[in-house]
Amino acid sequence: MTANKHWVLPQGIEEALPDQAARLESLRRELLDMYFCWGYELVIPPFIDHIESLLTGTGHELDLQTFKIVDQLSGRTLGIRADMTPQVARIDAHQLARDVPTRLCYIGTVLHTRSDCFGSSRSPLQVGAELYGHAGVESDVEILALMLNSFVIAGVQGVYLDLGNVDVFRALARQAKLEPEIESRLFEMLQRKAVTEIGELLDSLKLKKSLRDMLASLASLNGGVEVLDEARTVLNSADAGVHAAIDYLQRTVSAIAQQFPDVPLNIDLAELDGYHYQTGVVFAAFVPALGQALARGGRYDNIGKLFGRERAATGFSTDLKLLMSLSARTASATDRVYAPAGDDISLLKSIAELRAKGTCVVRQLDGQNDDAKAMACNKLLQNADGKWVIKDVN
Secondary structure: OOOOOOOOOOOOOOOOOHHHHHHHHHHHHHHHHHHHHOOOEEOOOOOEEEHHHHHOOOOHHHHHHOEEEEOOOOOOEEEEOOOOHHHHHHHHHHHHOOOOOEEEEEEEEOOOOOOOOOOOOOOOEEEEEEEEOOOOHHHHHHHHHHHHHHHHHHOOOOOEEEEEEHHHHHHHHHHOOOOHHHHHHHHHHHHHOOHHHHHHHHHOOOOOHHHHHHHHHOOOOEEOOOHHHHHHHHOOOOOHHHHHHHHHHHHHHHHHHHHOOOOOEEEEOOOOOOOOOOOOEEEEEEOOOOOOOOEEEEEOOOOOHHHOOOOOEEEEEEEHHHHHHHOOOOOOOOOEEEEOOOOOHHHHHHHHHHHHOOOEEEEOOOOOOOOOOOOOOOEEEEEEOOEEEEEEOO
8 A cells, every 4th residue: 555645745845844944934033133233124026936036137047946836827938036126126126116225125936947955855845135226345344244144143154155256257258259159158167167168168269369358367366365465467468458357356355254254255256146137246155064055145136127227236135944054043942831620710811911921821622631741831820819820831
């Protein structure tokens, strides 16, 4: 006989049991409270949306990660969000349409067709923040600082940052007048740091030796902050756009190093994640025990264009469940009071007063013989000389 497997969840899909759910909710509240104190307003985009809204400004990878269905009302293709960033950009560009810098934050489940890496979730609880309407180092630094403070609240230790600027590669590709197909191939090779393949591709092109060498050098321009000085030397003959991008990254790195001197910084000029929609500084946070990025972000100034309002934008996102799995913080012990059954007015009043103060009170039900310990309670509400008092469970 086939065993009943109705309780088995799809691969990569999880549910949170009471203890885990309580920890997630506690962290969610603390993060949103911090974002509020920084001026970030909470928005709640829909779980399902028109596919073109979900994929605006994003790359092919997100398209493959998005579940698609047909709307029975309109016949249009809908998608289950795999990333909330495009939806938040729409809120800024269309619904809010402010002229001043706007700070928005969000949290909610997203769904992926495939796991990002072995054993990872297909239903992350995405949390993040976006800053619209300001094109400058200050807004990138604010987003980076907000992300790093999120890790502090979550109790995640040993974080280090990878930083790059996609405008370096973009400006060099423009200077070399690379065809789009060649640019895409070179981009993919740089992501893998496939030095031999990069050399073979560049050798097949009719490029000046200086341009060929500068493009090839991107794969090796990674390491500590001293890489920026090396880049200025190696890319000395590049157009002004390349040097402007390096200077911008230098100012960003210097500001973050000043605010977070204990966070290791790694510079990688071949860090091009999100190249097809990112427009400047890109960054990722890592911890040694994790084989994937803990959080990612950067500047993406063109994302609101489809919604009729192209605004400067920068932001980051992470997975609340992933943060919790890496957290060093422990759950705080809370009292649970077991109250007897009955409709005595003084009992009901005492229970209501305790709950109003935030105390967890579990009522015994009529006919229930379980004791306080069986109900995971460490306190008892008992009548002593006509007054309801709380006592420890022996």
